Amino acid sequence: FHPVPSSDPLKDLLHKQLLISSLSFDLFFLQANQEQTIEKGDPYANNVLSPPRPAMPFNLINHHGNSVSLEAFGSNPILLTFLYTNCTKACPITTAKLQLLARMLANSENQLEIVVISVDPERDSITSTHSYSKQWEMENSWHYLTGSREELEPIWEHYWARPTSQVTTEPIRGYISHSPPLFMIVNREIILAMSNDTFDANTFVEYLATLGEN
Numbered sequence: 001f002h003p004v005p006s007s008d009p010l011k012d013l014l015h016k017q018l019l020i021s022s023l024s025f026d027l028f029f030l031q032a033n034q035e036q037t038i039e040k041g042d043p044y045a046n047n048v049l050s051p052p053r054p055a056m057p058f059n060l061i062n063h064h065g066n067s068v069s070l071e072a073f074g075s076n077p078i079l080l081t082f083l084y085t086n087c088t089k090a091c092p093i094t095t096a097k098l099q100l101l102a103r104m105l106a107n108s109e110n111q112l113e114i115v116v117i118s119v120d121p122e123r124d125s126i127t128s129t130h131s132y133s134k135q136w137e138m139e140n141s142w143h144y145l146t147g148s149r150e151e152l153e154p155i156w157e158h159y160w161a162r163p164t165s166q167v168t169t170e171p172i173r174g175y176i177s178h179s180p181p182l183f184m185i186v187n188r189e190i191i192l193a194m195s196n197d198t199f200d201a202n203t204f205v206e207y208l209a210t211l212g213e214n
Contacts, residue, residue, distance in 0.1 A: 098116075
Protein backbone atom coordinates (compact mmCIF):
# COMPACT_ATOMS: atom_id res chain seq x y z
CA PHE A 1 0.00 0.00 0.00
CA HIS A 2 1.46 3.35 -1.06
CA PRO A 3 -0.52 6.39 0.14
CA VAL A 4 -0.79 9.26 -2.30
CA PRO A 5 1.22 12.23 -0.99
CA SER A 6 -0.86 15.25 -0.03
CA SER A 7 0.01 18.83 -0.79
CA ASP A 8 0.78 19.43 2.88
CA PRO A 9 4.26 18.14 3.90
CA LEU A 10 3.41 18.48 7.62
CA LYS A 11 0.37 16.24 7.28
CA ASP A 12 2.46 13.74 5.31
CA LEU A 13 5.03 13.69 8.12
CA LEU A 14 2.36 13.17 10.77
CA HIS A 15 0.84 10.36 8.76
CA LYS A 16 4.22 8.62 8.51
CA GLN A 17 4.85 9.06 12.25
CA LEU A 18 1.46 7.60 13.10
CA LEU A 19 2.16 4.62 10.85
CA ILE A 20 5.53 4.08 12.57
CA SER A 21 3.85 4.25 15.98
CA SER A 22 1.18 1.73 14.97
CA LEU A 23 3.75 -0.60 13.41
CA SER A 24 5.86 -0.52 16.57
CA PHE A 25 2.91 -1.70 18.64
CA ASP A 26 2.00 -4.36 16.08
CA LEU A 27 5.57 -5.72 16.09
CA PHE A 28 5.63 -5.95 19.89
CA PHE A 29 2.22 -7.58 19.82
CA LEU A 30 3.17 -10.15 17.19
CA GLN A 31 6.37 -11.00 19.03
CA ALA A 32 4.45 -11.58 22.25
CA ASN A 33 1.94 -13.81 20.45
CA GLN A 34 4.18 -15.89 18.22
CA GLU A 35 3.69 -19.06 20.30
CA GLN A 36 0.03 -18.66 21.18
CA THR A 37 -2.59 -21.34 20.56
CA ILE A 38 -5.84 -20.09 19.03
CA GLU A 39 -8.95 -21.53 20.68
CA LYS A 40 -12.09 -21.77 18.62
CA GLY A 41 -14.99 -19.74 20.03
CA ASP A 42 -12.82 -17.11 21.71
CA PRO A 43 -13.56 -13.79 19.93
CA TYR A 44 -10.16 -12.40 20.89
CA ALA A 45 -8.07 -15.55 20.53
CA ASN A 46 -5.65 -13.75 18.20
CA ASN A 47 -5.05 -11.05 20.83
CA VAL A 48 -4.13 -13.25 23.79
CA LEU A 49 -0.67 -12.70 25.27
CA SER A 50 0.95 -16.05 25.91
CA PRO A 51 2.56 -16.05 28.38
CA PRO A 52 0.85 -13.07 30.08
CA ARG A 53 2.94 -9.94 30.62
CA PRO A 54 3.13 -8.49 34.15
CA ALA A 55 1.11 -5.29 34.48
CA MET A 56 3.24 -2.37 35.60
CA PRO A 57 1.96 -0.86 38.87
CA PHE A 58 0.91 2.78 38.89
CA ASN A 59 -0.30 5.36 41.38
CA LEU A 60 -1.79 8.37 39.59
CA ILE A 61 -4.49 11.04 40.03
CA ASN A 62 -7.94 10.53 38.50
CA HIS A 63 -10.37 13.08 37.06
CA HIS A 64 -11.96 13.52 40.50
CA GLY A 65 -8.62 14.46 42.04
CA ASN A 66 -8.22 11.16 43.90
CA SER A 67 -5.17 8.91 43.99
CA VAL A 68 -5.71 5.62 42.14
CA SER A 69 -3.35 2.65 42.05
CA LEU A 70 -3.37 -0.64 40.16
CA GLU A 71 -3.56 -2.49 43.48
CA ALA A 72 -6.75 -0.60 44.43
CA PHE A 73 -8.73 -2.54 41.82
CA GLY A 74 -8.00 -5.83 43.53
CA SER A 75 -9.10 -8.82 41.46
CA ASN A 76 -11.47 -6.80 39.25
CA PRO A 77 -10.56 -7.06 35.55
CA ILE A 78 -9.23 -3.84 34.02
CA LEU A 79 -9.45 -2.49 30.49
CA LEU A 80 -6.56 -0.03 30.07
CA THR A 81 -5.87 2.44 27.27
CA PHE A 82 -4.05 5.72 26.60
CA LEU A 83 -5.65 8.99 25.44
CA TYR A 84 -5.37 12.75 25.70
CA THR A 85 -8.18 15.28 25.98
CA ASN A 86 -7.08 17.54 23.10
CA CYS A 87 -6.91 14.67 20.63
CA THR A 88 -9.12 14.97 17.55
CA LYS A 89 -8.04 11.80 15.71
CA ALA A 90 -8.01 8.28 17.22
CA CYS A 91 -8.89 9.21 20.82
CA PRO A 92 -12.53 10.23 20.18
CA ILE A 93 -13.04 6.97 18.29
CA THR A 94 -11.66 4.94 21.20
CA THR A 95 -13.65 7.03 23.69
CA ALA A 96 -16.89 6.40 21.78
CA LYS A 97 -16.20 2.66 21.85
CA LEU A 98 -15.53 2.79 25.60
CA GLN A 99 -18.72 4.79 26.15
CA LEU A 100 -20.71 2.13 24.29
CA LEU A 101 -19.01 -0.60 26.31
CA ALA A 102 -19.82 1.14 29.61
CA ARG A 103 -23.47 1.46 28.62
CA MET A 104 -23.65 -2.20 27.63
CA LEU A 105 -22.14 -3.26 30.96
CA ALA A 106 -24.29 -0.92 33.09
CA ASN A 107 -26.88 -3.60 33.77
CA SER A 108 -24.56 -6.56 33.38
CA GLU A 109 -23.18 -8.93 35.98
CA ASN A 110 -19.74 -8.61 34.38
CA GLN A 111 -17.46 -6.34 36.38
CA LEU A 112 -14.89 -4.23 34.57
CA GLU A 113 -12.78 -1.21 35.50
CA ILE A 114 -12.12 1.08 32.53
CA VAL A 115 -8.84 2.95 33.03
CA VAL A 116 -7.42 5.69 30.81
CA ILE A 117 -3.87 7.02 31.24
CA SER A 118 -2.92 10.35 29.70
CA VAL A 119 -0.17 10.78 27.11
CA ASP A 120 -0.28 14.57 27.52
CA PRO A 121 0.56 15.36 31.16
CA GLU A 122 1.25 19.05 30.49
CA ARG A 123 -2.33 19.71 29.35
CA ASP A 124 -4.35 16.87 30.88
CA SER A 125 -5.10 18.42 34.27
CA ILE A 126 -7.74 17.27 36.74
CA THR A 127 -10.01 19.99 35.35
CA SER A 128 -9.58 19.01 31.69
CA THR A 129 -9.87 15.26 32.30
CA HIS A 130 -13.00 15.84 34.40
CA SER A 131 -14.49 18.06 31.69
CA TYR A 132 -13.67 15.48 29.00
CA SER A 133 -15.19 12.69 31.10
CA LYS A 134 -18.35 14.72 31.65
CA GLN A 135 -18.58 15.62 27.96
CA TRP A 136 -18.56 11.91 27.07
CA GLU A 137 -20.87 10.97 29.97
CA MET A 138 -18.09 8.82 31.43
CA GLU A 139 -17.67 10.79 34.64
CA ASN A 140 -18.64 7.81 36.80
CA SER A 141 -17.84 5.05 34.32
CA TRP A 142 -14.04 5.20 34.03
CA HIS A 143 -10.87 6.38 35.72
CA TYR A 144 -9.03 9.01 33.66
CA LEU A 145 -5.56 9.15 35.21
CA THR A 146 -2.75 11.62 34.83
CA GLY A 147 0.49 12.54 36.55
CA SER A 148 3.86 14.10 35.88
CA ARG A 149 5.84 13.20 32.76
CA GLU A 150 8.40 11.49 35.00
CA GLU A 151 5.67 9.28 36.46
CA LEU A 152 4.07 8.49 33.10
CA GLU A 153 7.06 7.80 30.87
CA PRO A 154 7.91 4.37 32.39
CA ILE A 155 4.24 3.40 32.13
CA TRP A 156 4.05 4.42 28.45
CA GLU A 157 7.19 2.41 27.77
CA HIS A 158 5.89 -0.72 29.51
CA TYR A 159 2.57 -0.64 27.69
CA TRP A 160 3.96 0.25 24.23
CA ALA A 161 2.13 3.59 24.28
CA ARG A 162 4.95 6.14 24.23
CA PRO A 163 4.04 9.26 22.17
CA THR A 164 6.35 9.56 19.19
CA SER A 165 6.10 13.30 18.61
CA GLN A 166 4.27 16.50 19.45
CA VAL A 167 3.63 19.17 16.82
CA THR A 168 4.62 22.70 17.85
CA THR A 169 3.62 24.53 14.67
CA GLU A 170 0.29 25.68 13.27
CA PRO A 171 -2.28 24.69 12.08
CA ILE A 172 -2.24 21.56 14.25
CA ARG A 173 -0.14 22.72 17.20
CA GLY A 174 -0.32 20.29 20.10
CA TYR A 175 -1.15 17.21 18.03
CA ILE A 176 0.49 14.15 19.62
CA SER A 177 1.27 11.12 17.47
CA HIS A 178 0.75 8.02 19.57
CA SER A 179 -0.56 4.48 19.40
CA PRO A 180 -3.74 3.92 21.47
CA PRO A 181 -3.55 0.20 22.34
CA LEU A 182 -6.02 -1.39 24.75
CA PHE A 183 -5.07 -4.00 27.33
CA MET A 184 -7.04 -6.42 29.45
CA ILE A 185 -5.49 -6.87 32.88
CA VAL A 186 -6.52 -9.65 35.26
CA ASN A 187 -4.80 -10.32 38.58
CA ARG A 188 -2.06 -7.81 37.68
CA GLU A 189 -1.21 -9.57 34.42
CA ILE A 190 -1.83 -8.36 30.85
CA ILE A 191 -3.71 -11.20 29.19
CA LEU A 192 -5.03 -9.41 26.11
CA ALA A 193 -3.67 -6.70 23.79
CA MET A 194 -5.74 -4.96 21.13
CA SER A 195 -5.26 -2.12 18.70
CA ASN A 196 -7.84 0.66 18.40
CA ASP A 197 -8.92 -0.86 15.08
CA THR A 198 -9.55 -4.37 16.42
CA PHE A 199 -11.34 -3.33 19.60
CA ASP A 200 -15.13 -3.63 19.36
CA ALA A 201 -17.51 -3.16 22.31
CA ASN A 202 -19.91 -5.94 21.28
CA THR A 203 -17.11 -8.43 20.73
CA PHE A 204 -15.48 -7.43 24.00
CA VAL A 205 -18.69 -8.10 25.94
CA GLU A 206 -18.68 -11.58 24.40
CA TYR A 207 -15.08 -11.98 25.51
CA LEU A 208 -15.94 -10.97 29.10
CA ALA A 209 -18.60 -13.65 29.15
CA THR A 210 -16.04 -16.31 28.17
CA LEU A 211 -13.65 -14.96 30.80
CA GLY A 212 -16.26 -15.51 33.50
CA GLU A 213 -16.68 -19.12 32.40
CA ASN A 214 -12.99 -19.93 32.92
